[in-house]
Amino acid sequence: MEPSSGLKPKCSEFTLAAVSELSSSPVSSSSTAVVARFCADRGVVELRFCQDSKFIDGFDFNLGTSKLFKLGPVQSLCISESSDSNKEKSYSRGVTIQFRNEEESRDFHSAFEQWQSVDITQGTNLPNGTISDVRSKFDNKIEPSSAKMYFHYYGQLLHQQNMLQDYVRTGTYYAAVIENRVDFTGRVVVDVGAGSGILSLFAAQAGAKHVYAVEASEMAEYARKLIAGNPTLGQRITVIKGKVEEVELPEKADILISEPMGTLLVNERMLESYIIARDRFLVPNGKMFPSVGRIHMAPFSDEYLFVEIANKALFWQQQNYYGVDLTPLYGSAFQGYFSQPVVDAFDPRLLVSPPMSHVIDFNEVKEEDLYEIDIPLKFIASVGTRVHGLACWFDVLFNGSSVQRWLTTAPGAPTTHWYQIRCVLSQPIYVMAGQEITGRLHMIAHNAQSYTIYLTLSAKMWGPGAEQGGILQTSSCKLDLKEPYYRMSQPQPYTMAQEQQPHQLLQVQDIPIHTEDLEEPELLQQPLENSGAQLQ
Numbered sequence: 028m029e030p031s032s033g034l035k036p037k038c039s040e041f042t043l044a045a046v047s048e049l050s051s052s053p054v055s056s057s058s059t060a061v062v063a064r065f066c067a068d069r070g071v072v073e074l075r076f077c078q079d080s081k082f083i084d085g086f087d088f089n090l091g092t093s094k095l096f097k098l099g100p101v102q103s104l105c106i107s108e109s110s111d112s113n114k115e116k117s118y119s120r121g122v123t124i125q126f127r128n129e130e131e132s133r134d135f136h137s138a139f140e141q142w143q144s145v146d147i148t149q150g151t152n153l154p155n156g157t158i159s160d161v162r163s164k165f166d167n168k169i170e171p172s173s174a175k176m177y178f179h180y181y182g183q184l185l186h187q188q189n190m191l192q193d194y195v196r197t198g199t200y201y202a203a204v205i206e207n208r209v210d211f212t213g214r215v216v217v218d219v220g221a222g223s224g225i226l227s228l229f230a231a232q233a234g235a236k237h238v239y240a241v242e243a244s245e246m247a248e249y250a251r252k253l254i255a256g257n258p259t260l261g262q263r264i265t266v267i268k269g270k271v272e273e274v275e276l277p278e279k280a281d282i283l284i285s286e287p288m289g290t291l292l293v294n295e296r297m298l299e300s301y302i303i304a305r306d307r308f309l310v311p312n313g314k315m316f317p318s319v320g321r322i323h324m325a326p327f328s329d330e331y332l333f334v335e336i337a338n339k340a341l342f343w344q345q346q347n348y349y350g351v352d353l354t355p356l357y358g359s360a361f362q363g364y365f366s367q368p369v370v371d372a373f374d375p376r377l378l379v380s381p382p383m384s385h386v387i388d389f390n391e392v393k394e395e396d397l398y399e400i401d402i403p404l405k406f407i408a409s410v411g412t413r414v415h416g417l418a419c420w421f422d423v424l425f426n427g428s429s430v431q432r433w434l435t436t437a438p439g440a441p442t443t444h445w446y447q448i449r450c451v452l453s454q455p456i457y458v459m460a461g462q463e464i465t466g467r468l469h470m471i472a473h474n475a476q477s478y479t480i481y482l483t484l485s486a487k488m489w490g491p492g493a494e495q496g497g498i499l500q501t502s503s504c505k506l507d508l509k510e511p512y513y514r515m516s517q518p519q520p521y522t523m524a525q526e527q528q529p530h531q532l533l534q535v536q537d538i539p540i541h542t543e544d545l546e547e548p549e550l551l552q553q554p555l556e557n558s559g560a561q562l563q
C-alpha cells in the first residue's frame with residue numbers, strides 16, 4: 028500500500044539493489060531504493076516491488092503461482108503464471124532481483140518460502156510480519172478479476188469525463204451542494220468514490236472544513252493533480268487512495284457525498300460501499316448526499332423493440348451456413364438475447380400503466396439488504412395492449428437543509444448517461460384497459476458487481492370463460508444486469524410502435540423493417556458509468 032493511502036500495510040519489506048523485468052534494463056536504486064514487499068492483500072499473498080513509495084506497474088506476483096530461483100549469490104529470478112482476464116491463455120512473467128549482499132538474498136528467499144506457504148487467515152504471525160484484516164468486505168464478495176477491470180475502467184480520465192459531461196448529473200450535484208451550503212460549511216466531508224475529485228471540490232466550494240476524497244482506482248493520482256491545481260479549495264481536501272472498505276480516516280465525517288449509482292440504481296454494487304462508508308465514517312445522524320434512492324417500474328408495450336430482439340436470433344435459423352445446420356442453437360441464442368436488459372431512452376408513452384416504486388433509504392438500509400432485492404409488482408393497465416416487459420429507472424434525493432433536489436433518470440426527463448432500462452419478455456402478455464398486472468422483480472447480487480434479475484409478469488385471461496377459471500397468463504425471464512444491450516444508436520420509432528395493433532406483429536420473422544421510415548439514429552457514445560467494458 029502507498030504510505031499515503033491510510034491503509035495499514037500487512038507486509039514485510041526488503042530493500043534491494045535493483046530489480047528488472049526479464050529482458051529489460053534494471054530499475055536502478057541509485058536515486059531511490061527499490062523495495063520488495065510481501066503483502067497479504069485482496070485475499071492473496073503477493074510479492075510487489077515499489078520505488079518512490081509507488082508500486083512499479085506490472086511488478087506484482089501472486090505467491091501462490093510464483094517460483095523463485097537463485098541465479099547467483101546476490102541475484103535471483105522470480106517467475107509467475109499470470110492470467111490476463113481478457114485472454115484465455117496464461118503466460119509467464121519474470122523479474123530478476125539484485126540483492127545488496129548475500130545475507131539479504133538469504134533472508135529474502137526464506138521470507139519468500141514463508142509467505143508462500145501462509146494460509147491467509149487473520150492474525151497469522153510470520154517472523155517478518157503479521158496478517159490481519161486480510162480480506163475486506165469488498166474482497167469477500169467481489170471476484171478479483173471483476174474488481175480489477177472495474178477499477179481499471181474508472182482509472183481512466185475518458186470515463187470520468189463521460190460522467191462529468193453528463194450535465195444533468197453533475198449539474199444536479201453542483202446545485203444540491205451549493206444550494207445547501209449550510210450543510211457543508213465548517214463540516215468534515217467524505218467523498219465516497221471520489222473519481223476525479225469533482226464532488227470534493229464542490230464540497231470545498233460550499234465551505235467544507237475538510238474533505239477526504241477516497242478513491243480506489245488510479246484516478247486518485249489524477250484527483251490529486253486536479254486538487255493541487257485548485258489550491259484555494261485543494262488545501263482543504265485530502266485524497267486517500269484505497270477502498271472505502273479498507274482505508275482508515277483520521278476523523279469522522281459530518282456528511283458523506285457520493286455518486287454510487289449504476290444502471291437500475293444498484294448495478295456495480297457501489298451502493299453497498301456507500302453504506303459501508305456510512306457505517307465506518309459517518310457521525311450519528313450525519314447527512315448523506317444523496318440520502319434516498321427509488322427504483323421506478325412500469326410495464327411497457329413496444330412491438331418494435333420486441334421484434335428487433337427476436338430477430339437478432341434469426342441468424343441461428345439458417346440450415347445451410349457453409350453446409351452447417353445452425354438451428355440446434357436457435358433456442359439458446361433467442362433466450363440469450365432476451366436475457367440482456369435493454370438500455371436506451373424511450374418515450375414514456377410506451378408505458379402501459381402508472382409506475383410504482385421501491386424506496387431505498389440510504390440512512391437506514393443495511394448493506395446486506397442490497398444482496399437480494401425482491402419487489403412485488405402490481406399495476407393497473409391504462410390501455411389494452413401487448414405488454415412486452417418491465418421498464419425501470421431511478422432517482423435519488425439530496426435532502427438538504429435548505430433545498431431538496433431530486434436527480435431523476437425518468438423517461439421524458441432530460442436524458443442522463445444512465446438512460447433507462449427495459450427487461451423484455453420473450454412471451455408478451457395481453458392486457459385490457461383496467462386489468463390488473465401482477466408480478467415480481469427479484470434481483471440477486473453476484474460477485475461480478477452486478478445482479479441477476481428474475482422478472483415475472485402475470486395478468487388474468489379475459490374473454491368468455493375466463494371469469495370462472497381465473498386463468499393466468501404468466502411470462503418470466505432471467506436477465507444479467509451486467510450484460511445489457513445498448514440500444515442508443517438504434518432507431519427508435521416510438522410513435523409508430525404506439526400505433527401498432529397487437530395482432531400486427533405476431534410473426535416476428537415476417538416483419539420487414541423499413542429503416543427509411545425510422546428516425547435518424549442518435550449517435551451517442553456508449554454510456555460508461557452504468558456500463559463500461561467491464562461494467563456491463
Ligand SMILES: C[S@@+](CC[C@H](N)C(=O)[O-])C[C@H]1O[C@@H](n2cnc3c(N)ncnc32)[C@H](O)[C@@H]1O
Nearest residue numbers: 181220221222241242243244269270271286300
Ligand atoms: C460513479 S464514479 C463517481 C466519480 C465522482 N465521484 C463523480 O461524481 O464524478 C464512482 C467512483 O467510485 C470509485 N469506487 C467505486 N467503488 C469504490 C470503493 N469501494 N472504494 C473507493 N472507491 C470506489 C470508482 O473507482 C469511481 O471512480
